[in-house]
Structure formats: structure tokens, C-alpha cells
Amino acid sequence: MAKTAALPAPDAADRAGRRTGLEREDIVAAALVLVERAGPAALTMRRLATELGVGTPTIYWHIANRDELVSEVVRLQSTRLAETKVTGKTARERVYRAARHIWTSSIEHRSITSLAHQAGMSSLLTHHLEAALVMELEAAGLVGSDAAEASRAILTTIVGALVIALRDVSASPPDYRPDALWAATNAAITPATRNALRTASDLDALSAVTLHAIVDHFVPA
Amino acid sequence: MAKTAALPAPDAADRAGRRTGLEREDIVAAALVLVERAGPAALTMRRLATELGVGTPTIYWHIANRDELVSEVVRLQSTRLAETKVTGKTARERVYRAARHIWTSSIEHRSITSLAHQAGMSSLLTHHLEAALVMELEAAGLVGSDAAEASRAILTTIVGALVIALRDVSASPPDYRPDALWAATNAAITPATRNALRTASDLDALSAVTLHAIVDHFVPA
DNA sequence: ACCTGAACACCGTTCAAGT
DNA sequence: ACCTGAACACCGTTCAAGT
Numbered sequence: 307m308a309k310t311a312a313l314p315a316p317d318a319a320d321r322a323g324r325r326t327g328l329e330r331e332d333i334v335a336a337a338l339v340l341v342e343r344a345g346p347a348a349l350t351m352r353r354l355a356t357e358l359g360v361g362t363p364t365i366y367w368h369i370a371n372r373d374e375l376v377s378e379v380v381r382l383q384s385t386r387l388a389e390t391k392v393t394g395k396t397a398r399e400r401v402y403r404a405a406r407h408i409w410t411s412s413i414e415h416r417s418i419t420s421l422a423h424q425a426g427m428s429s430l431l432t433h434h435l436e437a438a439l440v441m442e443l444e445a446a447g448l449v450g451s452d453a454a455e456a457s458r459a460i461l462t463t464i465v466g467a468l469v470i471a472l473r474d475v476s477a478s479p480p481d482y483r484p485d486a487l488w489a490a491t492n493a494a495i496t497p498a499t500r501n502a503l504r505t506a507s508d509l510d511a512l513s514a515v516t517l518h519a520i521v522d523h524f525v526p527a
Numbered sequence: 528m529a530k531t532a533a534l535p536a537p538d539a540a541d542r543a544g545r546r547t548g549l550e551r552e553d554i555v556a557a558a559l560v561l562v563e564r565a566g567p568a569a570l571t572m573r574r575l576a577t578e579l580g581v582g583t584p585t586i587y588w589h590i591a592n593r594d595e596l597v598s599e600v601v602r603l604q605s606t607r608l609a610e611t612k613v614t615g616k617t618a619r620e621r622v623y624r625a626a627r628h629i630w631t632s633s634i635e636h637r638s639i640t641s642l643a644h645q646a647g648m649s650s651l652l653t654h655h656l657e658a659a660l661v662m663e664l665e666a667a668g669l670v671g672s673d674a675a676e677a678s679r680a681i682l683t684t685i686v687g688a689l690v691i692a693l694r695d696v697s698a699s700p701p702d703y704r705p706d707a708l709w710a711a712t713n714a715a716i717t718p719a720t721r722n723a724l725r726t727a728s729d730l731d732a733l734s735a736v737t738l739h740a741i742v743d744h745f746v747p748a
Numbered sequence: 749a750c751c752t753g754a755a756c757a758c759c760g761t762t763c764a765a766g767t
Numbered sequence: 768a769c770c771t772g773a774a775c776a777c778c779g780t781t782c783a784a785g786t
Contacts, residue, residue, distance in 0.1 A: 325767095325769060351760060361771050363762080368769095372760065377703050424645065426694035430703050437714040440724065444717060454723035458691075459737045466687025470679075473647035482598050482651050493658040496665060502675035503661065516680045519744035520737065546750060546786095572779060582752050584781080589750095593779065 326360055330368045333358065334378045338418070341379065346421035349376070373425070380422045380431050387411050388434035397446035402521045404439040405460045408432050409513055412468055420472050428465055436461060446525045456524035463520050467513035547581055551589045554579065555599045559639070562600065567642040570597070594646070601643045601652050608632050609655035618667035623742045625660040626681045629653050630734055633689055641693050649686055657682060667746045677745035684741050688734035 336358055341349050351372060355362040369375050390407060394400040412419045412432070422431040429436075436457060443453045475483055481490075488503040495503075557579050562570050572593060576583040590596050611628060615621035633640045633653070643652040650657075657678060664674045696704055702711075709724040716724075 328769090350758090352758090362760090363772085364770055366761070373698055374700060377699050381703060423690070426696070426698050427703070428690065428694070429705050430699060430708070433705075433708050433712075437712050437716065440716055440720060441714060444720060448720075449717050450719035451723040453717075453720040454728070455733065455736075457724070458728050458733055459740075462687040462691055462733070462737060463684055464687065465690050466683040466685065469644070469649065469686050469690055470683055473649070475647070477594055477647050478598050478651060479595060482602060482648070484650050487651070487654050491654075491658050493662060495658065495661055496670050496674075498671040499661060499665060499669075499674040502672040503678070505675075507675070507679050512676065512679055512683070515676075516683060516741065519680075520740060523740035523744075549750090571777090573777090583779090584753085585751055587780070 326364070328358065328360060328364065328368070330378075333365060333368055334375070334382055337375055337379045338382055341417050341421055342415065345417050346424060349379075349421065351375075376421060376425045377427060377430065380418065380425070380427045383415060383418045383422075384431050384434050387415075387431075388438075390438075392438060392442060396527075397442070398521060398525045398527060401439065401442045401446055401460075401525050402518060404435070404442045405464065405517050405521060406514065408435045408439070408461070409464050409467065409517070411435070412464070413471065413510075416472055419468060423465075423469065423472070428468075429461075432461065432464075443525065448525065459520055459524060460517070463516055464513065467509055467516065471509040471513075547585070549579065549581060549585065549589070551599075554586060554589055555596070555603055558596055558600045559603055562638050562642055563636065566638050567645060570600075570642065572596075597642060597646045598648060598651065601639065601646070601648045604636060604639045604643075605652050605655050608636075608652075609659075611659075613659060613663060617748075618663070619742060619746045619748060622660065622663045622667055622681075622746050623739060625656070625663045626685065626738050626742065627735065629656045629660070629682070630685050630688065630738070632656070633685070634692065634731075637693055640689060644686075644690065644693070649689075650682075653682065653685075664746070669746065680741055680745060681738070684737055685734065688730055688737065692730040692734075 333354070337349055337354055340354060340357055351365055352362050354375075355365055358365075365375075369378070390411075392400050392404045392407070394403045419428075419431065422428050439460065440453055440457050443456050448456055480486060485504040485506075488500055491500075554575070558570055558575055561575060561578055572586055573583050575596075576586055579586075586596075590599070611632075613621050613625045613628070615624045640649075640652065643649050660681065661674055661678050664677050669677055701707060706725040706727075709721055712721075
């Protein structure tokens with residue numbers, strides 16, 4: 307209904323050329339809320355502008371383009387995630403906990419995670435948590451390229467599990483969904499294994515196991 | 528220049544209502560070529576139709592919508608990747624080689640991999656290779672949920688490295704690129720480690736190391 | 749059965765014109 | 768300096784009309 311271009315909304319006409327008090331931060335904050343509420347696809351310039359009660363081009367006065375907006379949203383979320391203490395007795399355990407925290411908080415805010423991931427900005431999203439991870443790695447005795455390599459291997463493992471966990475199975479036609487594929491495959495696979503592959507996996511548990519294996523491999527006991 | 532809508536292309540007018548001999552497979556094959564040549568973003572219905580020399584709605588007679596097109600492209604690529612033998616002496620080594628093959632072929636066809644990944648269809652892309660991996664896992668003595676879990680852990684690890692390897696750093700503003708972030712961070716991190724984090728990593732080598740660690744963890748010697 | 753032009757409802761982005 | 772409506776060049780998708 308708000309589509310009747312015939313009569314221009316009177317308040318909008320009044321506002322023409324006059325300050326709205328809108329700041330860059332407000333736009334980014336509103337975008338973050340919009341994504342969390344309605345998913346990454348809902349973040350369009352027009353919808354965001356409507357949400358803010360301004361004209362679409364107004365956003366472009368404060369922010370260069372959509373890519374910049376997305377990176378600001380991701381960065382904002384990144385700083386919000388940063389405020390957590392790492393606990394644990396052994397150095398290994400603390401590294402594991404720091405890594406695990408990246409996983410849980412990414413899952414908790416899955417819409418933002420998907421957004422970051424679609425835009426190729428997963429590393430921006432996790433940067434602060436990664437810094438915490440690196441500090442624990444150094445505390446565990448790893449420095450320089452050893453610490454960098456370990457941190458990257460751990461990050462990689464988490465991101466992979468996230469991609470699988472957050473993918474949208476409903477996008478594929480039914481025949482091409484994992485369970486259908488394993489049911490139809492003619493590879494020489496035991497029925498028991500085939501059945502196990504068909505059932506959805508507990509990625510939270512799987513990620514925990516994989517993470518333990520990687521941490522144990524890179525961090526001395 | 529081919530944009531002059533004033534005079535309709537005479538051959539297009541002649542073709543109106545008459546068979547073009549276009550098949551579903553041709554469309555999918557052309558889409559695959561288009562993506563490999565011009566990247567995932569180039570796959571629009573209009574551009575594909577132009578490439579095929581038909582009107583855009585023609586595609587919709589053969590294929591329901593863009594999602595279905597993408598899944599067919601991914602599936603076609605998946606079958607093409609399937610024709611490789613796994614070598615290696617020990618069972619562990621054969622598992623590793625099968626896993627490694629998923630990585631190398633995904634990197635080789637990075638445009639299709641990115642497309643699959645954006646559409647949340649990475650598991651469709653790797654399905655045949657995954658089946659080969661599962662067979663090696665069974666040969667190594669794993670069955671049922673053990674085999675499924677190991678295969679998923681391995682897949683997850685590969686996908687994670689792929690996401691990092693194929694992400695487009697140029698999409699982020701310079702300040703938010705990994706090296707800039709590590710240069711600017713005020714976390715208590717040794718200069719040596721900080722420098723190591725700033726330099727781009729050899730993800731091919733990193734993926735190999737991580738993969739070895741995971742395979743060794745899940746597959747008995 | 750198969751293909752077309754035209755149209756609909758969306759995008760991101762730009763720009764002259766307002767205050 | 769900040770905000771607007773209108774417009775441009777794109778999308779995916781639908782549909783009546785052609786053969």
C-alpha cells in the first residue's frame with residue numbers, strides 16, 4: 307500500500323533537504339538488526355532506508371555502497387563478540403576453548419555469519435576472536451609462523467563446519483539433497499555406512515571432535 | 528551496441544515460435560562454460576540466453592528457474608570430476624589421496640566451486656569424490672557411523688580451506704583486509720607472530736597438513 | 749510443443765534539484 | 768552539508784501471443 311507514488315508522503319516532502327539527524331553508526335546498527343531479524347537477503351538499500359524512514363539515496367551520503375555497508379555490519383558484530391574471557395586449566399584446553407568460542411558465537415548469530423560468509427568476510431567477523439586464540443597459542447608456547455599456522459588451521463576447520471551447518475538444503479531440488487544422493491549412489495558402500503551417511507549429522511559434536519584433533523596436533527601437551 | 532532495441536534482430540523475428548533444437552543439456556553445458564570463462568556472477572539468465580542465441584524466456588521452458596540451473600551445472604561438474612583412480616600403498620595413504628583429490632580438483636575449477644559454494648551446494652559438487660573417499664574409509668576398516676563421521680570431518684576440513692582460499696579479499700575495504708587488521712590490532716601478540724599472521728599463507732600446504740592430521744586421527748594406522 | 753516480445757516487480761547506484 | 772524524487776541499467780520471472 308505504501309507504494310502509491312501518486313501522492314508523495316507529506317512528511318517525506320517536508321523533510322526534503324532538511325537534516326534527519328541520521329548518523330553513519332545508526333545506519334550500520336539498523337542494518338545489523340535487520341539482518342538478524344529477517345536474514346541476510348533482507349539487507350537491501352531500499353528496505354534499510356524504509357526501515358530508517360529516509361529516502362534510499364540518503365544512505366549513499368553516509369556510506370559508499372553496499373559492500374562497505376556489509377563490511378561495517380560485520381565489523382560491528384566482530385567487536386561485539388570480542389568481550390569474552392577464556393577459561394581452562396591447561397594451555398591446550400584454553401586454546402580449545404578459545405577456538406570453540408568462535409564456533410558457538412558464529413552459530414548463535416547465524417544470519418550475520420551467513421552474511422559475512424557470502425561476502426567473503428568471514429575473517430573480518432572472527433578477527434577479534436582469532437586474536438584471542440593467537441594469544442592462547444602463544445601462551446601455549448607457539449610463536450611466529452608456528453602460531454600463525456596453528457591459528458589458520460583451527461580457523462579453517464571451524465569455517466568448514468560452519469559452511470556445512472549453515473547451508474540451506476531447501477535451495478537444492480529434493481533429488482539433489484544429501485540423503486537422496488546417498489540413497490541413489492551406486493558406489494560400493496556398505497548399507498550400514500550408507501544409512502549413516504543419509505542421516506543428518508550432529509555438526510556441533512562433529513566440530514568439537516575435529517577441533518580437538520587439530521588442537522592436539524598443533525599444540526604440545 | 529547489440530542494445531539497439533529499435534530494430535528487432537531479423538533472425539530472432541524469423542525464429543519466433545519455431546524450434547531451435549535447443550535441449551536442456553545444451554543449456555546446462557553452456558552455463559558451465561560461461562561460469563568457467565567469466566566467473567559465477569556472469570551466470571544470469573539473460574546473458575546465458577544471449578550466449579545461446581535465444582530469447583530469455585526460452586530457458587524457462589526447459590528449466591524451472593535459476594536455482595535449478597545452478598544445481599544442474601554443479602551436478603554436471605560433479606560427474607566430470609568422478610573419473611579418477613585413487614592410488615597409494617597403505618589404507619591411510621589412500622584415504623589421504625582421495626581427500627586431497629577433492630581439494631585439488633575444487634581449486635582447479637574455482638569458478639564452479641565458488642558458484643556451488645554460494646548456492647550452498649558444495650556437498651552436491653563433491654558428492655562423487657566423497658563416495659570414493661568413503662570407499663577408501665571402508666577399505667581402511669571404518670563402517671557405519673564411524674565411516675560417516677570420518678568422511679564428514681574430512682569434508683569439513685577441505686571446505687573450510689576452500690572458503691579461505693577462494694574468498695575475494697578485494698571486496699573488503701583496504702583497512703579491513705587481513706594484513707591491515709593484524710597490523711592494527713592492539714592485542715598482546717609477539718611481533719614475530721604478528722608478522723607471520725600478516726603475510727599471506729600457503730593454503731595448499733596448510734590444507735595438506737591439516738588433512739594429514741585429521742586423517743591420522745580418524746583412520747587407524 | 750516450443751519460442752517470442754513485452755511487462756512486472758524487484759535490485760544498486762547516480763544525479764540534478766531542493767533546503 | 769544533507770536529503771529528496773526521478774531515472775538508469777541491470778536482475779529473475781511470468782504471460783499472452785505467435786508458429
